[in-house]
Amino acid sequence: MLVPHNMSEALNPWAGERMVFIHTPKCGGSFVSSAFGLRYKWCPTMRWREASGHLTYRQYKKIFADRGRNLDDNILFTVIRNPWDWHVSWYHYVGRDTGGRHSGMPLEHEQIKDLSFSDYIKWLDDEDPLRSCDDYMRRQISDWILDDRGKIAVSDILRQENLHADLEGLRDRYGLRLNIPPEGARINASHPNEDYRRFYNDVDSERIARRHARDIALFDYSFD
Incomplete structure (x- = not known):
């Protein structure tokens, strides 16, 4: 997905930081998607039929390659949990x-x-x-974010236990325009x-x- 840095990019659907959320199930995915708004729905992982579901980094890597794209050209992030x-x-x-x-x-x-x-x-x-x-x-939670060599393949790992603050950190690190739910909002219904x-x-x-x-x-x- 293309995540805007400012209002100008927010008004242009073709502008923004290229990011992909590797969604480990039961790790606050709905909370994360609400922070990214409509841009989240435009992500290839949501739009491409073969990319639907809670796929792993390795699965996404192949899907992107089959479409002539490189998954690693995006900022990859995930949420983990105790x-x-x-x-x-x-x-x-x-x-x-x-x-x-x-x-x-x-x-x-x-x-x-x-x-x-x-x-x-x-x-x-x-x-x-x-x-x-x-x-x-x-499965193990790390199964979603390891590459073929068993190394962590995502650049940013957020923790559900501290998800509001970690999303703020992600926002500030890349200068993103996000609408993070208020602190205290239910993360996992x-x-x-x-x-x-x-x-x-x-x-x-x-x-x-x-x-x-x-x-x-x-x-x-x-x-x-």
Whole structure:
């Protein structure tokens, strides 16, 4: 998308900073899109049929190349999230999503809708049940932003835990004209307004630590 720096560029749909948002699911994407307004909808990742969904950097790289364009000509940014908190959000989002209408995960909904959170954590490790083709919940967050060599491929990483301030930092770093929602606005509507730590016992916390070992090493997250 072309993100304007000033009013003159805001009035010209062909002017602005070239940026692409690598949207990791359940990491404040709606909050981010509202800050960029209509320009967000003009991004190739929203307009191109083959680019729809929560694709990874590597998938976008190929799609852009197939269209004769270089993804890395854009400023790439993403939002990450504490993995323990991420799974609390997934559990509530998919578990309450009757028929998987919003998540696109009807199989997962049927399997976890009646599970306790602890049983959901065990379910993540079960390889037998049928899953959707994307199977987002069983990935690591860093899967979305690594290149073929396993290196971080985005220039700017924002954290959901500090998303309002991090968006302000992104705005100021590139001199962007954004309409960031007011501080205190709800970032993730499917997330319970509770401390994620209360959902865990020691065993389940350690399961997530093992599952997200790369994320924890790369982003320095901890349970506390």
